[in-house]
Amino acid sequence: MVMTENLSEKIFKPQYDYPETSSLIKRIDSSNGSSTSPFDGEIDSKWYRIINPILWYWRGLPKLEIEAVLSQIAISTKRHTDDKWLDTVIGYQPGNWIYEFLNQAAKWQAKIDAVDQTNLSEEAKNNLHQDYLIASEYASIASYPHFKNDELALYAQTCAYQAYMKALEYSPYTTKQIEFKVENRSIKTILHLPQNCDGVCPVVLVCNALGNLQIDYYRYFSEYLAPQGFAMLTVDLPTVGFSRNFVLTQNSSQIHQAIIEQLATVPWIDSNRVIVAGFRFGSHIATRLAYLMPNKIKGLFNFTPFVHQIFVDKTLQQNLPNCYKDMLACRLGLTSVSNQQLAAELNYFSLKNQGLLTRSCPVPIMNIIFEDDKLSNLTEAKLIQSSKQSKIVTIAKTPLQKSLQNALTQSVKWMESIL
Known part of the structure; x- marks a missing residue:
């Protein structure tokens, strides 16, 4: 993964020729499933992605900022891949999930760039450490659910790692x-x-x-x-x-x-x-x-x-949210997925079936x-x-x-x- 220039040095120009994340895995069977847990986040049929603000707050992101970014995505009237999902604005432009979260990361990068980094005090170093971590987390969320064939998400991952490595330079x-x-x-x-x-x-x-x-x-x-x-x-x-x-x-x-x-x-x-x-x-x-x-x-x-259970229980698998099924398909190297195919693939993952348990x-x-x-x-x-x-x-x-x-x-x- 090649590191690129600072986020603030990248001009966030709208571009419309990128496929939107939710369209990258072809779903033979669709689902409004809710089989997850509070740890995974909030299941809301209005979103393709699984929204997890509590975990994001725990990682250090400001609550009001997260809500503001989600609101920017939710109010967009731009063309969507699926009108029932708020986070499926097509193209790298305002309202698009990756655009909005990367734009928020860039704002934190701009704040960092404004700091005179000569003769820094320990407090100033700690502040830079925290600010870089926040920029990194925003870029990580921009990349979520981290599909391998998602060009914009791969760029967001690079930005996330770049900011994280800078954060570690100021870490105790x-x-x-x-x-x-x-x-x-x-x-x-x-x-x-x-x-x-x-x-x-x-x-x-x-x-x-x-x-x-x-x-x-x-x-x-x-x-x-x-x-x-x-x-x-x-x-x-x-x-x-x-x-x-x-x-x-x-x-x-x-x-x-x-x-x-x-x-x-x-x-x-x-x-x-x-x-x-x-x-x-x-x-x-x-x-x-x-x-x-x-x-x-x-x-x-x-x-x-x-x-074991998630790998063998077909009813549980079918009731997974679309985004979760797509993540599984992507990790398995599949570009399309049906309930039947997913069940066949996952059955081999059961550690009980593998004889270990x-x-x-x-x-x-x-x-x-x-x-x-x-x-x-x-x-x-x-x-x-x-x-x-x-x-x-x-x-x-x-x-x-x-x-x-x-x-x-x-x-x-x-x-x-x-x-």
Whole structure:
């Protein structure tokens, strides 16, 4: 992924020859489904994308600004790919999702550019750090749902990574960009190191949710992992970001397995103290890693695990929102998708069908689930049994912000306990 010029140096000229995101995956079957959880966001039939303002606020974006950007999109009278969806304005112009969120990122970049960056105080450095993170998050949202064949979204991803790398220059933490070899190709990852780490420190390998970039987890590191001395290593899912040249297969952990095999070559971390953390769909990857590489992994933490039900329950699959089905199709390398085809493809992903969940996992496991989560429930969590230690924590769905904070706090305490 080639970095480009600063956002403020890019002239945001309207262009009308770009296909709109919602038209990139051909849907044989359409759905107004609502099978998600509060963690995924708000399901509203007026939007193609799954709107998740609570998570966006948690990542540090100003509430009023988010509402203003969404309002700009909602009031647009420009031509849409589908009139029932507010966020499907055709072309790179006002009202288009990517345009509006990238434009907001550019405003923060302009604020940064106005700062005299000579002889900066610590407070000024921290302000620049936070402002770059905000610009990065806006660009990340612009790219969502991160389709590989979405040219504008790919540009937004580049902008998001560029701003994130600038944010890390002003971070109180040391970070390293590390390349690992996967099938004779290079994968770029980002290693975040805590302060006051004597020699080498334990590392948490983050396995992303389906709709995230690897740069979306900074707050988890800075507020939860780093204070307890944990490093964090992030890597993109197949077809996304720095992993966009890979396609998601039933061997979902392919990239992460290769990375773990090479961790001993990374001088800042203890490759004998590795914990894998799977968020939503990423739990499929994390759980496979724990079963297949128990001698290299000390613990498995899953945040609302996906290991069986969503991959075999056709009714549940059919009731997924269109955007979620399209994300699955894109990650699988499909340009069109029907309910029947999706069911056939996903069936191979069930870790129960793959034979892994028929035995106990030889590493300690912690699973966190939310109340009324249609995609990840207690039954799903209980499928992942450990021969050493199994812990399941159920988090109340309201208030969501407090519940999320509680869940992440408990995850780090558990990690400390197993090490």
